[in-house]
Amino acid sequence: TGLYCLAHPDQFPDDCSKIIFMLTNLSGNTAKWAQPLNQQVLNESDPDVTPPTLAKFITSFNGYFLDPEHKLKAQKALHTFKQSGNVESYTQQFNI
Numbered sequence: 001t002g003l004y005c006l007a008h009p010d011q012f013p014d015d016c017s018k019i020i021f022m023l024t025n026l027s028g029n030t031a032k033w034a035q036p037l038n039q040q041v042l043n044e045s046d047p048d049v050t051p052p053t054l055a056k057f058i059t060s061f062n063g064y065f066l067d068p069e070h071k072l073k074a075q076k077a078l079h080t081f082k083q084s085g086n087v088e089s090y091t092q093q094f095n096i
Contacts, residue, residue, distance in 0.1 A: 001025050002058075015054040016041065022057070033064055 001022045005012040012018045020041055026034050037052065037060075052060075067073070 018054050019057050
């Protein structure tokens with residue numbers, strides 16, 4: 001949905017419109033997670049409520065749903081990666 005927003009800037013001129021669009025596309029656990037945010041966006045006219053920025057929304061989403069150690073795990077996997085055969089036998093698997 002983020003790419004769609006970027007491709008249609010005329011439809012999503014500000015962070016709030018982008019967040020609302022993204023919220024409408026959530027389901028399951030992500031929709032449950034977003035429920036308080038839905039209320040916050042809906043109460044935008046309340047002067048005591050500051051709507052979130054897109055950057056804060058994405059950071060919060062990633063912090064909740066992504067593995068915080070994914071980068072470290074990927075680096076570790078790359079360091080332990082070993083070649084198990086020669087190039088010729090590997091490419092033969094893909095030649096029909």
